[in-house]
Amino acid sequence: MTIPYGMAVRARVRLYEQGWLSQRRLSCPVISIGNLTVGGTGKTPFVMWVAQWLQSQGKRIGILSRGYRRTKESTFLLVSDGREVLVDAKEAGDEPFLMAKNCPGVVVAVGSDRFKLGQWVLTQSEIDCFILDDGFQHLGLYRDLNFLLVDGSDSFGLEKLLPSGRLREPISAAGRATAVVVTRADLMTDPEKICGPLQAAMGRSVDPIRIEFQPKSLSCLSANEEQPISWASGKNALIFSGIGNAMAFRTTVANMGVNILDEIVFPDHWAYGASDLEAVRRRMRQVKASCALTTEKDAVKLNPFIQDGDGIWAVHLSVEVKDGEGRLIRWLNDLNNGAVSVSG
Secondary structure, eight states: HHHHHHHHHHHHHHHHTSSSSSSSOOOOOOOEEEESSSOSSSSSHHHHHHHHHHHHHTEEEEEEEOOOTOOOOOSSEEEEEEEOOSSSSHHHOOOHHHHHHHHOOOEEEEOOHHHHHHHHHTTTSOSSSEEEEETOOOOOOSSEEEEEEEEEGGGGGTBBBBBTTBBBBGGOOOOOGSEEEEEGGOOOOOOHHHHHHHHHHTTTTTOOOOEEOOOOOEEEESSOOEGGGGTTTTEEEEEEEOOOOOHHHHHHHHHHEEEEEEEEEETTTOOOOOHHHHHHHHHHHHTTTTTEEEHHHHHHGGGGGTTTTEEEEOOOEEEEEEEEEHHHHHHHHHHHHHHEEEEE
16 A cells, blocks of 8 residues: 555645646745654644744744644634634644643634635734644645654654555655754654655755753643642652653653553544543552653643542643754744745
């Protein structure tokens, strides 16, 4: 199946390159943040970092997302109008809801056709710049900056196309990128295994921006309580998640000094129900865990099922740019000043 899949993907790209399918432009700049692989590379935290940085420069930001596995089936859905969050995680999808929750003042909208979605947003909100969430393959919308995220802990993800591997399209597609952003750079044991294939595919040297996701705090889902990361050190915990890279979450928690007694891994974008939370409670009792830890993305879907006394905590992460921050800021500043024009 890999060969026919690759042929179909390449044919689609050629249709855009040869003008049979056309890119459409919105009336304000667009920054695309995406990846080449299925699974979690950390797009959501980076989208929020970019949105918050642009906000700090006085820009009015809109985030356009597909809203994967959302239950609200309207063509366009406004998750946040920049003043308040309007729908829950189930209706919006976990990632758009999390972005709306953590980026007050940012407009967040979901829909499959991001060009029409952006036009729709512009009829009701003043936007200086759009961020296209998971947009690397969304070729129908012109983007001014095209950031390609690659998971530093997953060099195998760059080896094979779906369904044999994890690549959505051939690695040569990396040539469309304005810049490569290596996420989880602290977990990258052999940089050459990441940068070598990318450099060969792109036909130019690769000097990636390197970012890390560091735990910054914990919040209890059954009480209005926050704790510093140091609170978890030495705790006997169950961990659970339904994300694209459960191993990265496990590593993060282990590095916090937590004694991980057991782990429950749900499929990516898992739609939690009451029975799932009961399974978590039962496993906590079985292994005698003093608490359970999960990701912030999972936590936004758990609130309807949380009971008083549940010792379930969400781990909140921060983005730290370890290398290339100056280049990243220059690109964003040039975009603000109208000096960047990079086709995606």
